[in-house]
Amino acid sequence: MKRREFFNWVGLGLLASSLPVAIAACSSDTTTTTTASSPAQAATKDWQKVGTVAELDKTGQLLVQDSPIGAVLVVGTSKAAKDVIAVNPTCTHQGCTVAWKANKNHFVCPCHDAEYSGDGKVQKSPAEKPLKTYLAKIESDSVFVKPV
Numbered sequence: 271m272k273r274r275e276f277f278n279w280v281g282l283g284l285l286a287s288s289l290p291v292a293i294a295a296c297s298s299d300t301t302t303t304t305t306a307s308s309p310a311q312a313a314t315k316d317w318q319k320v321g322t323v324a325e326l327d328k329t330g331q332l333l334v335q336d337s338p339i340g341a342v343l344v345v346g347t348s349k350a351a352k353d354v355i356a357v358n359p360t361c362t363h364q365g366c367t368v369a370w371k372a373n374k375n376h377f378v379c380p381c382h383d384a385e386y387s388g389d390g391k392v393q394k395s396p397a398e399k400p401l402k403t404y405l406a407k408i409e410s411d412s413v414f415v416k417p418v
């Protein structure tokens with residue numbers, strides 16, 4: 271074997287042996303690990319304090335945009351604590367914040383006039399999906415909500 275042939279064989283061998291490593295390194299296939307729900311995720315499934323009874327009783331509405339479970343609109347008063355309701359006030363049409371109309375007993379979106387009943391169901395388009403609802407309760411002087 272001539273010297274030139276020897277180096278060609280060695281070079282080809284190196285290329286062949288390193289090719290799988292190079293392909294593996296360039297592969298976009300990445301593994302992901304899934305973790306069990308974190309304490310923060312678990313906490314958002316529990317009752318969350320979103321305000322005080324005094325705040326709710328002032329107007330019969332309590333809007334909290336940045337609660338641990340997202341935006342929450344609580345409607346009611348402590349005088350009828352069992353009737354307190356809570357929804358995510360984000361309109362399902364294009365994301366405006368709905369308002370509670372106590373005289374009509376429903377939520378109205380100021381952007382395109384969609385209407386939702388107290389339990390979040392669509393009463394008037396253009397919204398097609400209901401508002402997300404939460405459980406709500408009053409304990410001592412605090413208002414709590416919890417994802418359903």
Ligand code: FES
Binds near residue numbers: 397
């Ligand atoms: S964003 Fe509410 S009706 Fe369009």
